[in-house]
Amino acid sequence: MYRSEPVSAPRLRLLGQFRLEYDTEAVELCMNAQRLLAFVGLRGHVSRTVLAGTLWPDVTEEHARGSLRTALCKLPGQERALLHCNRDSMSIADCVTVDAHALAETALSVVRATGTPDDRPALAVLRDCGDLLPGWDEDWVLLERERLRQLRLHALDAVAESLARAGCHALALEAALASVRIEPLRESAHRAVVSAHLAEGNVIEAVRHYRAFQRLLREELGLEPSHRFARMIPPTDSSPPITAR
Known part of the structure; x- marks a missing residue:
């Protein structure tokens, strides 16, 4: 479903179930995108190496980094703003509230x-x-x-x-x-x-x-x-x- 600009800060709910929502509207994400947001949301800030190795521990580093890039691409365009990415690390955006925190x-x-x-x-x-x-x-x-x-x-x-x-x-x-x-x-x-x-x-x-x-x-x-x-x-x-x- 098309969603215009969110009217409130995004909330990442990890207690009881995974749920990313704006107001009461939930955003559907694939499992790897959920895992990516959940891990970065819990850690706050994490290196790409640790992130890829933790989420995909049974493959080579090159393969894990490729899976990480794929998971990032599967985030809807607006949801990519929830993560601040640079060459070496990722962090959750300040606007995101995480219930576990x-x-x-x-x-x-x-x-x-x-x-x-x-x-x-x-x-x-x-x-x-x-x-x-x-x-x-x-x-x-x-x-x-x-x-x-x-x-x-x-x-x-x-x-x-x-x-x-x-x-x-x-x-x-x-x-x-x-x-x-x-x-x-x-x-x-x-x-x-x-x-x-x-x-x-x-x-x-x-x-x-x-x-x-x-x-x-x-x-x-x-x-x-x-x-x-x-x-x-x-x-x-x-x-x-x-x-x-």
Whole structure:
């Protein structure tokens, strides 16, 4: 479909799916053009040698550089302006917003915070974003996906702790459960869930969640929760004693 000059800055969405859009209008690109934009978008600036060798690792350097030139040619004319190219390198244009960078910046701002900022906007970003380029299994994607996943998990832990200190227990629980959904075997997220329940006086909910995690850990890894976690749980008349190895 013909598109006139874009009315807003282009957005490169890499979380949840690949999508290049202006306003709400998506641009269809072939797979190699998507890979090219995604890699340069994530790196910001990269040499042509690294770019060609990473995207086409199983061919000669000459062949890889030829594939890179072909991928560039397959970008529609207007989309070529998204990349600044010179003889030795490429970079993403300043006008392009990349959602993976926004996620990383949000996560880093949370984990670096020393005060008590309002974490509710950060919670929405961290909770609602998807994984980086799901279904793409190239090494450069897997490494970046894991980096962003770890940043997101640590940020959600920090948000849960900050919101709990501020007395926002429901939101703290939301942050902790979002972390649990991403990585069900991560103990720190489960501790945050239990901490939020205890802060509201919901002891039974805390015990129930602890025991569910305990069963999961036994079934999946043959392990027990840490002593630190076990000590968080007060004894109840209706439950056997909490134990940990």
